Amino acid sequence: MTVAVVTDSTxxxxxxxxxxxxxxVVPTTVIIGARVYTEGVDVTSHMIADALTDSVPVSTSRPSPETFQAVYRALASTGADAIVSVHLSSKVSGTVDAARLAAERVDVPVHVVDTLQVGVATGFAAGCAARSAAAGASPESVAEAARRSAESARVLLYVDTLEYLRRGGRIGRAAALIGSALAVKPILTLEDGVVTPLEKVRTSSKALARLEALGIEAAQSHDGPYDIGVLHLASESVAMSVAQSLARTLGRAEIAVDEVGADIGAHVGPGMIAVTVSAR
Structure with missing residues (x-):
């Protein structure tokens, strides 16, 4: 049986x-000012960072059910017997709902996985699903591989300001920090799919040091192999420094550093650094 794996650009x-x-990868839509872009096609994270810095309105939109339908049907037409569709938290986006609607409208079986995660934690889950599918696992086992990865994931976010999360409606439980946002540099995480404050630190340098320490703790909590990655928005040198420090401590040759996708970037803002760890 051939099992295809789908995820979204977030x-x-x-x-x-x-x-x-x-x-x-199914792209999301990003709107900058009055112009509509497709993530991964004609919009970059740098464009998002510049727009946010210049106070140009930025918003995002989930892929439509029709878009998912077209993708699922295309995969079925090229030999997929089943599909596992792995997406970001349903508590911050309607993407999972769109995928589920599409799944009901196609003939090929589609297993939709709500990772209750964001960013590369969703990517790691999709990667686990793909390796499981390549090994010949059943659709149910492929979906379970994605869920296990997502459930094990630890997402740690440093943001310069909570303002972008507030504007985009993704702030979750971190709303409790708004009153003191100017006085602290928050480290955030995801709990049950919702952005949640983890720690409050007084300066950027201390917050980044704490982010590294928490990332090391998360990695060392795994008895077996794990994935780890660092994401950033318009802060490559800082992200590289964090990744190199993590790699030295964890005995890795290197840790991948990537710029966050445009959709997620629109909600976290320039200066964001994230460390994500999950079991393989």
Whole structure:
């Protein structure tokens, strides 16, 4: 049986990595000012960072059910017997709902996985699903591989300001920090699919040091192999420094650093640094 794996562009997967894993990435829509763009096609994270810095309105939109339908049907027509569709948290986006609606409208069986995660944690889950599919696992087992990865994931976010999360309605439980946002540099995480404050630190340098320490703790909590990655928006040098420090401590040759996708970037703002760890 051939099981195809689908995810969305918020997973921040490198296109080459997605292609090597046989993962189909469905793009989200990003609106900058009055112009509409397709993530991964004609919009970059730098464009998002520049727009946010210049106070140009930025918003995002999930893929439509019709878009998912077209993708699922195309995969079925090229030999997929079943599809596992792995997406970001349903508590911050309607993408999972769109995928489920599409799944009901196609003849091929589609297993939709709500990772209750964001960013590369979703990408890691899709990667686990793809490896399981390549090994010949059943659709149910492929979906379970994605869920296990997502459930094990630890997402740690440093943001310069909570303002972009507030504007985009993705702030979740971190709303409790708004009153003191100017006095602290928050470290956030996801709990049950919702953005949640983890710690409040007084300066950027201390917050980044704490982010590294928490990332090391998360990695060292795994008895077996794990995935780890660093994402950023318009802050490559800082992200590289964090990744190099993590790699030295964890005994890794290197840790991948990528710029976050345009959709996620629109909600976290320039200066965001994220460390994500999940079991393989």
């Amino acid at each position: 997973a921040s997967l490198d296109p080459d990595d997605a292609a090597r894993g046989g993962i189909t």
